[in-house]
Amino acid sequence: MSTSSHQFSLSTAVFIIDDPIFNGLAISLIFGIMISTLLTLVVIPVLYYAVMKNRLS
Template identity: 65%
Template structure:
């Protein structure tokens, strides 16, 4: 849930910036810069919560997978989502933002 929400907010921030007239490259970089701190802090809070169950032998595997899953997915959210969306908008154009079916 956290990672999906972060990705949606990142894409939405890019959309608003582009529709406001900013160049695509600048909008993607600004979205990453502005949203990076809240995304990292949210992921860090979730990872710290998982650290408390590391000492429990029953839930230790769950805690390890949660910590590394959140870490990797946060890095992918900050790098891969903006790159893929940048490529999508470069390929289909800014008109893809306003196209509704």
């Protein structure tokens, strides 16, 4: 469900990126989804691993 909603919102944002009124909205939507995905899939697990490694040592 989450992946399909990301794909849908990115595909709609690509279509409105040429519109001068909604250009800023499209850019913030695209980069917001990319950054939140990066945080969720990379940064949070690495921080969790580092904290748990120090705690167990």
